[in-house]
Amino acid sequence: MQRARVPRRLPPLAPLLAAGALVLGGSAAAAALLPGGTAGAAPPAAADLNPSDVTANLWEWNWPSVARACTEHLGPAGYGAVQVAPPAESVSLAGTSEGAHPWWEVYQPVSYGLTSRLGTRDEFAAMVTACHDAGVRVYVDAVINHMAGHDNTVNTTYGGSAFDPQGFSYPAVPYGYGDFHHANDGYCNDDDAGIDDWNDKSEVQNCELVALSDLKTQSGYVRGKIAGYLNDLIGLGVDGFRVDAAKHIDQDDFAAIKGALNDTTAEGRPPYIAQEIFPGASNPELQAAAFTRNGDVLGFAYAMGIKTQFQNGTLSNLEGIPSWSLEAASSQTYAMVTNHDTERDGSTLSYKNGGDYTLANYFLLAYPYGRPAVFDGFAWSSRGQSPPADARGFVTDADCASGWQCITRSTGITGMVGWRNATASATAVSDFTATARDVIGFSRGSLGWIGLNDSAGPSTASYATGLADGVYCDVITGGTGPGGCAGTAVTVSGGTATVTIPAGGAVAIHAGARR
Template sequence: MKLRSRRLLAGSVSAVAALAAGLTAITLPGTASAATSLNNSDVTANLWSWNWDSVSAACTNHLGPAGYGAVQVAPPAESVSLATSDSGVHPWWEIYQPVSYNLTSRFGTRAEFSSMVTACHNAGVRVYVDAVVNHMAGANNTLTTTYGGSTFSPSGYSYPAVPYVYDDFHHANDGYCSDDDAVIDDWNNVSEVQNCMLLSLSDLKTQSSTVQTKIAAYLNDLVGIGVDGFRVDAAKHVAKADFAAIIAKLNNTTAEGVKPYIAQEIFTGASNSELLPSAFTSNGDVLGFSYAMGLKTQFNNGTLGNLSTIPSWSLDATSAQTAAMVTNHDLERDGTTLRYQDGTKYTLANYFLLAYPYGQPFVYDGFTFSTSSTGQSPPADSSGFVTDTDCTNSAWQCLTRSTGVKGMVAWHNTTQSVTSASNWTTTSGNVIGFSRGSLGWFGLNNSSSASTATYTTGLADGVYCDRITGGASSTGCNGTAITVSGGTASVTIPANSAVAIDVNATSGGGTTTSPTASPSASATSASPSPSVTTSATPSPSVTTSAGTVAATFNVYATTTTGTDVYVVGSNAALGSWDTANAVKLSASGYPIWTSTVSIPSGTSFEYKYIKKDSSGNVTWESNANRSVSTGTSAISFDNSWNVANASATAVTFNETATTSTGQNVYVVGSIDSLGAWNTANAIPLSSASYPTWSKLVIVPQSTTFTYKYIKKDASGTVTWESGSNRSYTTGTASAYTISDTWK
């Protein structure tokens, strides 16, 4: 809750900022009790006011594959439903007026929330919840409708669904709030700020052990569902000792077995040192308001060179305890920070947020709004329930899934172990460059003209692929190629753009120890063609018997940032060959993409896989259509991109290997189906029968290939097995099994 003007909208509340991830990923060796494998990243996507189904889809299709460590979601507790207010129908701030701790909100049901947490964990992404615990709804509300049907009395301070009663709140001159109207007037008076009402919101008596227990029970309910941390709304308005007592009651998280991450909203600006953000860090991290405001100043004034002095800025807290941001839902509406309406400056600031070593970064995506009507609702139905996020619709902000930001997430994850910037170069007031040790170099041009200069990169000599424009492929660069020679590079940074290169995006592959023989990069199929390889226009199949069966589609397919894989086919369930209706596959097991679809039973149909990039461009496989039939039982299709069924065979790799905490086993080899020696595209093996790691892989028939096993730890470090490359030759049989032992 940001402290701004004391306007008394019908209990309106202004809540801020997302928190950033910072938990260390834990991936246990393959046992039945293995913990969830989460991305080892401190980058958070703040998907503010997105409904649960949309967050779930974002985790599966974008955030997990891009390497985000966490997603922050809006308050999930049941809130007041304001069909009318001074800010219009269902203003965004109604979600900061809880009426119960039930998980029925304008974003979805408890079941949908739980499914979202599971989907995000399956994609490797933690879930942080915006927790409103300082207050309940506005005491001056005249409407008492709610999203879940719970009743409450605003003036009577009664919330039966919790339950809270009158004595669970602060009141005027009650020995805690020494103010005649019980509303905060003196923003530097600690007692008033923490014991009186913020903007007429019913202030909970957090000194009470009863209230503390009920707040902790709500947070523990979320932890039990799988929530990994909390962004604590209006934390400045809860006494530090009171909040410390609540934290002490919290359970460990289910995914990692640690205390939940805490990031507190402590708005800057108070002159009383007890109310400064730095005074609250004993209870957790704080949101980086001063940092966000400082970025706006430098980007608007054309003085990017001043960003080199960030270590000397007077900021809210140390880097280690700051959830850094460019903006959030409060600040973008105030205009005190950069916001999406600032266009390229806003995008460039987010690139810098991910590049510069200060704080744990989060990237914000909300919904678009009119600067003359900042209280407006997110896109919703007539009852106020938020509709699905559609990134092709201008009503939503979707920066988190752009090619450039995804590329910068990968760059940040590669360089995050280096905690300082070096080789700082200020080419002009608007053009800068710096490196993160020997792991990556970043250049930024906040001007209307391209800039070419020579930079000391800190990198070893080689050809690197710019992350902003697409990164690396197994054979070259999808993004712009940058050559480093003698540690320096002549780099052209386009107008209003950036360049980011790092050791994990090099031309033709990564930088881990290479196999003991030169890998072959030859493809096993022709170049893909953007058309269906049928001789006539495909038509839907006819269902010959009633009912459906579950058909699981698994395909090995490597992609660039911003590209997803879909399955499309001849029946209606698979889109009737219409790519707009193709079924999107999940990349949670990348490079294996998967989805289960209900297909008519007793049916013959054809299908193919396609790739779509963020602009909607479609690439078809080059092989012939796959022809299959269903019976009455569930069926699974295991495929490899560009390898037709008729020329494919299934090879099951079994590798016996012990691992340490945080390690998993992969197979990588000389053919495209095995990653073409690119460890980023290696096949992850299942640990279900630990210490034997297994996976069925589709490869071409009558093909000789070489392969090896590798181990990857939670930070992405690769260990190759010793010895020479292994070799295998497939024939024309339908399946083969390989059993190996780590060497």
């Protein structure tokens, strides 16, 4: 079910009155409903953004493509946010050992200008406006731990800004040699400045990650430049940040940067923060829990655990998630099935896993752990491969029929975004039932029920649903449609439903999608 949205620029009462939802005696009565009793005051923009914790991570989609996705798909489906790839001007590498213009170019910024392979500053700004108008927040992947690799042998860039990789010189910011960490400089106690002890907090945070020029975030000047970049994005309407390589920035330094950020323009609150704390450290100071005071963390352990259960066909084990040892509490986690790094290193499922990947994304949206982000990147066959781009590396429009993944707009996933939004207030899992090791069902209170079948054949069984008696429309097959259900109808009687779940598929019903 898709609900109509109120265009954000209408005065606050007009849509309600137009819809006949309120019958009032005139403007005085209407004014009494507004804070301060002032008719015609600017509406709180927050009311116009989708009340949803679901993000679509449209990784390396160019800005016009993100804008169109927000307007045509993400907003109408009820997504709360879209995550976009790093927007800063970056290196442009026509020839590398991984081919022309590898995807990781955008993780090597050369300035904080917004002329990039994903579009211009104007296109970025227009994208944010289009997404907000569709009810969708914009979260930016912020690369602030480092600038480009000092091992680059060319200094070509997408916006034309000059930089000197070996000289650590970025005149467009400007940053110079002294704004970076160097070998044995009193910060990085290492002879070649490259991190090799991944459990030494000082080395991990003050030395270089794979030759990337590491910013001296202890410097007030450097912190000011980073905060200036993020505040520029906030000024364009950006609502939050996925902080790249956050593990490599001292927690106190990032707290100081965060303290200098403006509130968001749309909702007037601090930007949402999701920190990339790559797992693997045994030193507690480098584990996710040591970073949550600065914001949420990416849910790597959850994604890896999901992979194991869906690949092994052991969905019954998902009942035990509350006892899994995960990075952080649900309220501090940005959850996912995959992202651009883990789909390449194979630590999580990806589009290459077919049905398991789709089913795992349904589960991500159904299960109340973290703020789920559904990923759509591009199809790839070699690890460093460029996104579809022109000869100069500028990314071409995302085409779902050619080269791009578009699960975020699929019927099943958009149905599940609606399901998650409709069940949000039922925060616990109930009625968890495993009718086989690879077939499960569970409820979210009295608001929704889902069944998932990871076996090779259809599975028919009876489930306690928690729902009121009636006929519901499965949202995986389209939810409600003209004159009934677009797809499968499910009858609940005495709180129980007998459901046939397709092989490798799911059936999901909620109180907001009844026939």
